[in-house]
Amino acid sequence: MNDSLPYTTIIGLEVHVQLATRSKLFCRCENRYGADPNTLTCPVCAGLPGALPVMNRSAYELSVRAAVGLNCEIPLFTKWDRKNYFYADLPKGFQTSQFDLPLSQHGYLDISDPKGEFSDKRIGIIRAHLEEDAGKSLHDEAAGKADSRIDLNRCGTPLLEIVSEPDLRSPEEVGIYLSDLKLLLEYLRISDCNMQEGSLRVDANINLHLPVDGELKATPIVEVKNMNSFRAVQRALAYEAVRQYEQWQESGRCLGDPGVTKETRGWDDDAGVSRSQRSKEESSDYRYFPEPDLPPVVITEAEVEAHRLALGELPAALRTRLVAEYQLPEGDADVLVNQGRPLVDYFFSLAGAIDDGKIASNWIQQDVMRYLSEVGVTIDDYPVAAEQLGSLIADVLAKKLSTSRGREVLAQMVSSGETPQAAMQSLGIVEVDSAATEQLCRELLEANPKVVADIKEGKMKAVGALVGQAKQRNPNVQPQEVRDLCLRLAGEM
Amino acid sequence: MAIVDYTATELLERMDSRDLTSRDITAAYLAQIETHHGEVNALVRWDAEGAMRTAEAIDSRRELGEPVGLLAGVPVVVKDNLCTSRHVTSCASRMLANYCSPYDATVIERLKAADAVILGKGNMDEFAMGASTETSAFGPTHNPWKLGHIPGGSSGGSAAAVAASMAPVSLGSDTGGSIRQPSAHCGVVGLKPTYGRVSRYGLIAFGSSLDCIGPMGRTAEDVARVMSVLAGNDPKDATSIAGPVPRYEMSCREPLDGVRLGVIDEQFGEGLDDEVASKVEMAIREFEGLGATVTNISLPHIRYAIAAYYIIAPSEASSNLARFDGAHYGYRAEDIPLDEQDGPLVAMYRKTRREGFGEEVKRRIMLGTYSLSAGYYDAYYLRALKIRRLIAQDFADAYKNVDFLIGPVTPTPAFEIGEKMEDPLAMYLGDSYTVGANLAGLPALSLPCGHTAEGLPVAVQLQGPALSEEGLLQLACAFQQESDWHLMRPELTKAE
Numbered sequence: 001m002n003d004s005l006p007y008t009t010i011i012g013l014e015v016h017v018q019l020a021t022r023s024k025l026f027c028r029c030e031n032r033y034g035a036d037p038n039t040l041t042c043p044v045c046a047g048l049p050g051a052l053p054v055m056n057r058s059a060y061e062l063s064v065r066a067a068v069g070l071n072c073e074i075p076l077f078t079k080w081d082r083k084n085y086f087y088a089d090l091p092k093g094f095q096t097s098q099f100d101l102p103l104s105q106h107g108y109l110d111i112s113d114p115k116g117e118f119s120d121k122r123i124g125i126i127r128a129h130l131e132e133d134a135g136k137s138l139h140d141e142a143a144g145k146a147d148s149r150i151d152l153n154r155c156g157t158p159l160l161e162i163v164s165e166p167d168l169r170s171p172e173e174v175g176i177y178l179s180d181l182k183l184l185l186e187y188l189r190i191s192d193c194n195m196q197e198g199s200l201r202v203d204a205n206i207n208l209h210l211p212v213d214g215e216l217k218a219t220p221i222v223e224v225k226n227m228n229s230f231r232a233v234q235r236a237l238a239y240e241a242v243r244q245y246e247q248w249q250e251s252g253r254c255l256g257d258p259g260v261t262k263e264t265r266g267w268d269d270d271a272g273v274s275r276s277q278r279s280k281e282e283s284s285d286y287r288y289f290p291e292p293d294l295p296p297v298v299i300t301e302a303e304v305e306a307h308r309l310a311l312g313e314l315p316a317a318l319r320t321r322l323v324a325e326y327q328l329p330e331g332d333a334d335v336l337v338n339q340g341r342p343l344v345d346y347f348f349s350l351a352g353a354i355d356d357g358k359i360a361s362n363w364i365q366q367d368v369m370r371y372l373s374e375v376g377v378t379i380d381d382y383p384v385a386a387e388q389l390g391s392l393i394a395d396v397l398a399k400k401l402s403t404s405r406g407r408e409v410l411a412q413m414v415s416s417g418e419t420p421q422a423a424m425q426s427l428g429i430v431e432v433d434s435a436a437t438e439q440l441c442r443e444l445l446e447a448n449p450k451v452v453a454d455i456k457e458g459k460m461k462a463v464g465a466l467v468g469q470a471k472q473r474n475p476n477v478q479p480q481e482v483r484d485l486c487l488r489l490a491g492e493m
Numbered sequence: 494m495a496i497v498d499y500t501a502t503e504l505l506e507r508m509d510s511r512d513l514t515s516r517d518i519t520a521a522y523l524a525q526i527e528t529h530h531g532e533v534n535a536l537v538r539w540d541a542e543g544a545m546r547t548a549e550a551i552d553s554r555r556e557l558g559e560p561v562g563l564l565a566g567v568p569v570v571v572k573d574n575l576c577t578s579r580h581v582t583s584c585a586s587r588m589l590a591n592y593c594s595p596y597d598a599t600v601i602e603r604l605k606a607a608d609a610v611i612l613g614k615g616n617m618d619e620f621a622m623g624a625s626t627e628t629s630a631f632g633p634t635h636n637p638w639k640l641g642h643i644p645g646g647s648s649g650g651s652a653a654a655v656a657a658s659m660a661p662v663s664l665g666s667d668t669g670g671s672i673r674q675p676s677a678h679c680g681v682v683g684l685k686p687t688y689g690r691v692s693r694y695g696l697i698a699f700g701s702s703l704d705c706i707g708p709m710g711r712t713a714e715d716v717a718r719v720m721s722v723l724a725g726n727d728p729k730d731a732t733s734i735a736g737p738v739p740r741y742e743m744s745c746r747e748p749l750d751g752v753r754l755g756v757i758d759e760q761f762g763e764g765l766d767d768e769v770a771s772k773v774e775m776a777i778r779e780f781e782g783l784g785a786t787v788t789n790i791s792l793p794h795i796r797y798a799i800a801a802y803y804i805i806a807p808s809e810a811s812s813n814l815a816r817f818d819g820a821h822y823g824y825r826a827e828d829i830p831l832d833e834q835d836g837p838l839v840a841m842y843r844k845t846r847r848e849g850f851g852e853e854v855k856r857r858i859m860l861g862t863y864s865l866s867a868g869y870y871d872a873y874y875l876r877a878l879k880i881r882r883l884i885a886q887d888f889a890d891a892y893k894n895v896d897f898l899i900g901p902v903t904p905t906p907a908f909e910i911g912e913k914m915e916d917p918l919a920m921y922l923g924d925s926y927t928v929g930a931n932l933a934g935l936p937a938l939s940l941p942c943g944h945t946a947e948g949l950p951v952a953v954q955l956q957g958p959a960l961s962e963e964g965l966l967q968l969a970c971a972f973q974q975e976s977d978w979h980l981m982r983p984e985l986t987k988a989e
Contacts, residue, residue, distance in 0.1 A: 043596055047816050049589070050576040050598060050695040054731045082812050084865070086842055093815020148838075150820070287865035289874060292702035292809055294731050 007208040009241045010218075011174055012166035015181060016159050017191045018133065018199035019062050024156035025132045026053030026096065026294075031158070033197045037138075037151035045156035047091030052293050055080075059130060059158035060297055063103055065307050066160055066190045067128045069314060072107030074304045080291035089135035089150055099288040102129035103297070109164075109184065110316060111176045114334040123177055124165030133157035154198075160190070166205065171234040171241075178202065178230050179338070183315045187341055195229055202233050207255060208244050218255040219244045224274060226266040236267035236274060243274070318344060326357025335365060343369075343379040346386050353390025354397065363393055367410055384413050392420040399478050400431055432476045440477065441485045444469055445493065455490040463487055496521035497658035498982065501567045501715040502742070504661060508555065508566050515548035515555075515566025519610050522568045526612070526659045529985045532640055535653040537573050537631045539613025540580060544568065547610045554608075562607035563722050563742075569604055570660040572651050573614035574621055575706070576695040577601050584697050585629035586619045588817045588824045588849035598695020599727045600664060600706050607722040612660055616650030619851045620814065621671055621699045623647050624923045625913065628853040633910055636678060637983040638949055642907040645675030651709055652679035656983060662710040662719050666696055668703045669802050670902070670927025673939035673954060676709055677902035680941045680950030680978065682716045682969060683709040685927075687959045688934030689734040692727030698813040700806035703931040711979050713940070713969035717741035720962060734960070745966040752968065754780055755790030755895030760926050766905040772943035772951040773901045776972070779942075780899065783971050790895060792887040795929050797880045802928040803921055804864045804877035811861030814854070819845030856917065885933040888958070897968065898956040901926055902939045906949040930956055938965040941978040950978075 024031050027044035043051035064074055081099035107125035135152040162181070168174050182193045182200060193200040204227070208219045224240055227233040247253075253260055265274040313321070315337050322333035322344075336347050343364070351360035368382060368389075389410065396406040401424070412423035424430075444466045445452055454462035463486050470482040496518055499507070507513040523541045530536065551566045571577070574584045576594035578601075583589045597605070604611060618628040626634040626649025634649040636642040637657040644653040648665025652675035655663050665672040667685035676683025684707045691706045698704060708719035724738040756777060761770060781787055819825035819841055826844035829837060850858070864873040891898060903923060913920045930937035937956040944950055957965050973979050 043594075047821070048594065048596075049582070049584075049592070049697040049816070050594065052694050052730050052732075054729060084812050084815060086815065086818060086839070088820045088838060091816060091821050093818060094812050285867045287812070287862065287867075287870075289808060289812070289865050289870075292700075292732075293698075 007210045007241075007245055009169055009171075009237070010166045010207050010209055011168040011170075011237060012205045013162075013164045013168065013174065013177065014203045014205070015162045015164075015178070016201040016203075017066075017162065017185055017193065019059050019158040019160055020189065020191050021056060021059050021062060021158055023056055025056050025059050025130070025158040026156050029156065032153075033194075033199070035153055037149070037153060040153040041155065046152050047093075047155075053096060053291075055294055055297065056158065060103065061307075062158075062190055063128065063130045063160050064299065064304065065188055065311070066162075066185060067104030067107065068304065068307045069184055069188045069311055070104070070107040070109055070125050070128060070162065072104035072125055072128060074104050074299065074307075075101065076300065076304075077101065077296055077298055078103040079296040080294040081288045082291050083131075084287040087134070087137075088148060089137045089152075089155075091135065091152060091155065095132060095134065096291055096294070097131035097288075098129035102127045104128045109177065109181060111173070111180045112316075113172075113176055114331055118170075118173065121167075121173070123167045126163045126165055128160055128162045131159050131161060133159045171237040174204070174237055175230055175234050178233065180315065183338060183340075187315055188311065202227055202230075204233065204237055206237055206240050206244070208241060208248065210248065217248075219248050220253060220255050220257075220260045221262050223262060223264045224267055225264060225277070226268075228269065232267060232269045235269065235272065239267075239272065240265070240274060312341075322347075322357070326351055326361075328357050328361055332358070332361045332365070335369075336361060339369065339379070346379050346382070349386030350390050350393075353387055354393045356397075359393060359397070360390075363389065367407065371414060383417055384410065388413065388420060395420065399481060401429060401476070402479055405429060405475075429476055432474060432478070434481075436474075437477055437481055438485060438489075440470055440474065441466070441482060441489055445486060445489055452490045452493055455487060456493075460487065463490075495658075497525050497661075499661065500712050501564070501661040501710060501718060502712070504567055505565070514552045515610060516545065516552055518566060519544050519548040519568050519612070522612060522658075522660055525657070526654075529637075529657055529659070532635060532986055533637055533653050533657050533659070534632055534634045535616055535637075535644075535650045535657060535659055536570060536613045537583060537585060537616050537629070537650065538580060540611075543579060544610050544612050551608050551610070562609070563718060564604065564662075565608035567609055567662065568612045568660050569609045569719075570612050570615045570651055570654040570663040571601065571604070572617055572621075572648050572663070572665050574617060574666055574697040574699075575601060575614075575664060576697065577611070577614070580614070582614070582697070583630070584620045585617045585631055586850065586854070587630045589697075590630065590824065592823050594695070596695065599692035599729060600723050601695060603722050603725075604664075609722070614650075615648065615654055615663060615665070618647035618649070618671075619854050620697070620810070621647040621666055621668055622810070622853050622857050624670070624674055624920050625908075625910070626650060626653075626675070627910060627914055628851050630851060635910070636907050636949070637985060638680065638944075639907070639947065641909055642949065643678065643910050643912075645678035645903070645907060647671040647675075648683075648709070649675045649679075652676050652681055652683065655679065655681045655709055655711060657985060658982065662708060662715050664706060664719070664723075665709050666699075667705050667707055667927075667931065668700045668806055669924045669931050672705075672707045672709060673902050673927050673937060673952075674923065676939040677941070677952030677954075678907040678950060680944075680952070680981065680983075681709050681711055682713050682941065682973075682979070683707065683939045684716050684720060684962065684965065685930060685937050686720065686724065686962055687734065687936045688931075689730075689732050690936070690960065690962065691723045692725075692730040692733050694727055694729040698809075700809040700931075701813060702809060703802075703806055705931070713938075713966050713973055714742060714745055716938075717745040717966045717970070720966070724962075736960075739963050741963055741966050744963050745970040747967055749964060749967045749971060750784065752780075752785040752897065752964075753895040754785045754787045755891055755898045756787060757795070757898055757900040758789050758791045759795050760900040764904045764922065764925070765901060768945045769901055769903065769905060769951050772945075773899075773953050776940075776942035776953040777899055779972060779975065780968070783975065787899075788895060790891045790898060792884070792891060792929065794880060794883040794887050798884055798929045798932060799921060799925055801877040801880040801884070802924065802932060803860065804873050805881065805932070807857040807861030808864045808874050808877075809861065811858045811865065814850075814858055817846070817849065818842045819849070824849040853917070881932045884929055888929070888933045888935055888956075892958040896957070897961070897964065900954050900956075902952045902954040903927075906945045906947070906951060926954060935959055936962050936965055938969055940969045940972060942972075942976070943978060944981075
C-alpha cells in the first residue's frame with residue numbers, strides 16, 4: 001500500500017477515554033458532562049488545601065476490563081504517581097496519573113479493513129493507564145486582557161490513556177484503528193466515546209521513514225494535537241506527512257540530528273493546516289514521583305481472569321460469527337457490528353424469526369437503520385420489536401404482499417405502534433385470493449391483445465404494462481403473481 | 494489552684510461534680526490568652542464568643558443529664574494548618590492569610606463530636622516548615638519559660654499555649670518532629686502517633702507520607718484522652734489505618750511490667766548538649782527504677798535520616814504547595830508585570846508565589862523541585878527512599894530485642910530567637926533525633942524530664958513499634974506519677 005510514495009509514514013496514537021463511571025476518580029462528585037460550571041465539585045476535585053483523594057475502585061475495574069479487551073498484561077500491583085505542572089485548570093498543580101507501573105501493558109488490537117484495501121493487521125498497545133482529567137479553561141478570545149474562566153466540573157473525571165505502538169502506516173489505518181478501538185470500548189461499556197463532548201480525545205505522534213542511498217532516514221517526530229473528530233485526525237495526519245516530506249526535502253533534517261527536538265503542532269480543521277505550538281525542549285519536566293496520598297492498587301490473578309471471562313463476544317468475533325453462521329457478506333457483518341451490540345442482538349432475533357440472515361440484514365440496513373439515523377435514536381428506542389418485524393417480513397416472503405407494500409406497512413407500524421395485521425388493516429391491505437387475481441389477469445389480457453401478441457412473439461417485457469394496470473386497479477395484488485399468471489395465461493391463449 | 498492550672502482530666506472531674514462549668518473554664522483560659530498573648534504570641538487568632546457559646550451549650554446539656562463527649566467542655570487549641578470551617582486557616586502564611594476552609598478537618602469533626610471547646614488556632618512555622626516558629630507570617634512565638642527563646646516548632650504555638658496555661662491540651666502536627674520538639678522545649682507531653690492512626694483529612698499537607706496529627710498536654714493522661722478522640726479509621730484518608738482504637742486514657746494508668754528499653758547509641762554522641770544528655774540519662778535511670786530493663790541498641794542507618802528526610806519532605810512539599818498559585822484562592826499578587834516570554838498567567842504565578850511564601854518555604858520548594866527533576870531524581874529522591882526503607886528495617890530489627898527505644902528529643906535546649914535564622918543547616922540538624930520515627934511511620938512521644946540550669950525544659954523521647962501508642966502513654970504516665978516536672982509552671986509577667 002502507498003507503494004508509490006517515496007516514504008513510509010510511521011504513526012502512534014495516544015487516545016484518552018473518559019470512563020463512564022457514576023462518580024469521579026478520587027471523590028464522590030458526579031461524573032457527568034454538561035452541568036452548569038463548577039456545580040459538580042468538592043474540596044477534593046477542586047484541590048482545596050487539606051483534601052485527600054480516595055480511589056474509586058470501579059474506575060480501576062473498568063480500566064482493567066478495557067485493558068483485558070485490548071489483550072494487555074495486567075500487573076497484580078500498580079501505583080499512582082504525581083505529574084507536576086502548573087496550569088489554571090489544574091487546581092492541585094499536579095495530575096494524579098501513572099508513570100512507571102501502569103495498570104496494563106503489552107497488548108494489541110487487531111484491525112481489519114472492511115473495504116479490503118489493506119490486509120488484517122495487529123496494532124501493538126504499549127500501555128493503558130488511568131489518570132484524572134483536568135478542568136476546562138474558557139478564554140475570552142475577544143480581548144487579550146479579559147479574564148479567563150475556569151470550570152472544574154471535569155476535574156477528576158477518570159481518563160484511560162491508551163498508547164499504541166508506532167505501528168500505523170497511513171491515515172486510513174489510523175481511521176480503522178480508531179473506529180475499531182471506539183467500537184471495542186463501546187462494546188465493553190467503558191465509555192460513550194463521544195468526541196464532541198470530549199469523552200474520547202486523540203493525540204498522534206508521526207514521522208516519516210525515507211530510504212536514502214540504501215540507508216533509512218527518519219524525519220523528526222511531531223506530536224499533533226487538537227483534532228476533534230476521526231475525520232480531522234485523518235486530515236491532520238495526511239497534511240502532516242506531506243508537510244514533513246516537504247520540510248525534509250528543504251532542510252534534510254533528521255531525527256537525532258543536533259538541535260532536533262520533538263515539536264507539538266495544533267491542528268486547525270477549518271483552515272486545514274497545523275501550527276507549531278511548542279517544542280518539547282521548552283516544555284516542563286513533570287517531576288513524576290509516587291503519589292503519597294494513595295496506597296498502591298492490587299488485584300489477584302483470579303480477579304483478572306474473571307474480567308477476561310466477563311468480556312463477552314467482542315466485535316471481531318461477532319463479525320466472524322455473522323459471516324460463518326448467518327452467511328452474511330463481510331460488508332454486512334461490519335455494518336451491523338459497527339452499530340453496537342444491541343443492534344446485533346436485534347439482528348439475531350430477526351434472523352431467527354424469519355430464518356434468513358441476509359434478508360434480516362437487508363431489512364435492518366435499509367429500513368431500521370435509516371429510521372434510526374433520521375430520528376437520531378438507538379435501536380433500544382426503535383418502536384417495532386424484532387418479532388413484529390419478522391412476522392411482517394414472513395408475509396412478504398410468503399408473497400402475501402409486495403416488498404414495497406411491506407415497507408408501507410412497516411412505516412405504519414413505526415408511526416402507530418400497531419401490529420403488522422393491524423397496520424395492514426389501517427392501510428386497507430387485504431390479501432387478494434388467487435381466483436380474484438386470475439380473474440383480473442384474464443380481463444387485462446383480453447383488453448390488451450397487442451401485449452398478448454408481443455408476449456407470444458417472445459417480448460416478455462411487454463407484460464410490465466399489465467402489471468402496472470393491475471396495481472392501479474387493485475393495489476393489493478402481488479406484482480410477481482400477476483406477472484407470472486399473465487405470462488402463463490397469454491401462452492395458453 | 495487556679496482553673497488554668499488544672500489538667501483536662503481534673504477539669505472534667507470538676508465539671509462532672511458540678512464544681513465548675515465549661516463556661517467558667519473557657520472564660521479563664523480566654524482571660525489567660527488575653528493577658529499573656531502579647532508576651533507569648535502562641536495563638537494566631539481565637540474566637541472568644543464562639544468558644545463561650547459552645548461552652549454554654551455543653552454546660553446546659555450536662556445540666557440536663559444528656560450524654561456528653563470525652564472532652565465535654567474542655568478548651569483546646571489547634572494548630573493553624575488544621576482546616577476549620579469557621580474562621581481563617583492560614584498555615585501562618587501570607588499566602589493563606591485570609592483563607593477560609595469550607596470544611597472541617599476530620600480531627601476537628603472528632604473534637605467537636607467529643608464536645609471539646611475549640612478556642613483558636615496555634616501559631617506555627619509557615620506551612621509547618623521550621624523548628625522554631627520563627628518563620629510564621631504572624632511573628633514568632635516566645636517560649637513561655639524564657640521569652641527570648643524559641644518554643645520549638647513547627648507546632649510552637651500549640652506547645653507554648655499549653656505551657657503558658659492558655660489551654661489544657663492542644664493539637665499539633667509532626668512531619669519531622671514538629672510535635673515532639675516544641676513539646677520538649679516547652680516542657681509538655683507530645684505524641685506523634687503511628688502514620689495513619691489519625692486521619693490527615695483537612696491537615697494542609699507538608700510531607701504527605703510523613704505528616705501526622707497528634708495531641709499535646711501537660712500530662713500523659715490528658716494526651717491519652719485526646720488521642721482516644723483523634724484516633725480511628727477515616728474513609729476520607731486512603732492512608733488511614735483500620736482496626737479498633739483503644740481507650741488510651743483508661744489503659745494509660747495500667748502498670749507496664751518487665752519493659753525492655755533500648756538506648757539508641759547513635760543519639761548520645763557528637764552534637765548532644767551535655768546538660769540535655771545528663772537529664773536524659775537520669776530519666777533512663779528513673780525508668781530502670783520503675784522496673785524497666787535497659788540495653789544499648791544501634792540503628793546503623795539513622796545517621797542518614799536527616800539527609801533522607803530533607804530530600805523526601807521537601808520533594809513532597811514542592812508538589813503539595815504547587816496549588817498555592819493565586820488562581821483559585823488565597824493570596825494573588827497585584828500589578829503583574831508584562832512577561833514577554835511566559836505570558837500573563839506564569840507572570841501572575843511568579844509574583845504571587847514570590848510575595849506569598851516566606852524564605853524558608855521557598856527554600857524547601859526549591860530543594861524538593863531540584864530533587865525530583867530529571868537527571869537528579871535517581872541520585873536524590875530514589876536514594877532517599879532506599880535509606881528510608883533501611884531505617885525502617887533498623888527499627889524493625891531493634892524491636893525484635895526491645896519493646897521501646899529511649900533517647901533525647903533534641904540535641905540542645907531551646908535556643909534564642911534569631912540565633913539560627915541565618916543558618917538553615919544548623920536548624921535542620923536539630924531534627925536529627927526525631928525524623929527517624931517519621932521516616933519509619935512509627936509512634937514517638939516527648940516526655941519532660943528536667944530543666945537546664947538556665948531554666949529551660951529538657952525532654953526524653955520514647956519510641957515504639959507501629960500502633961504502640963498505648964505502651965508509650967503507659968510509660969509516660971508511670972514516669973509522671975513518680976516525677977513532678979509536669980507540675981511546674983513558667984512564670985509569665987503579671988498583667989499590667
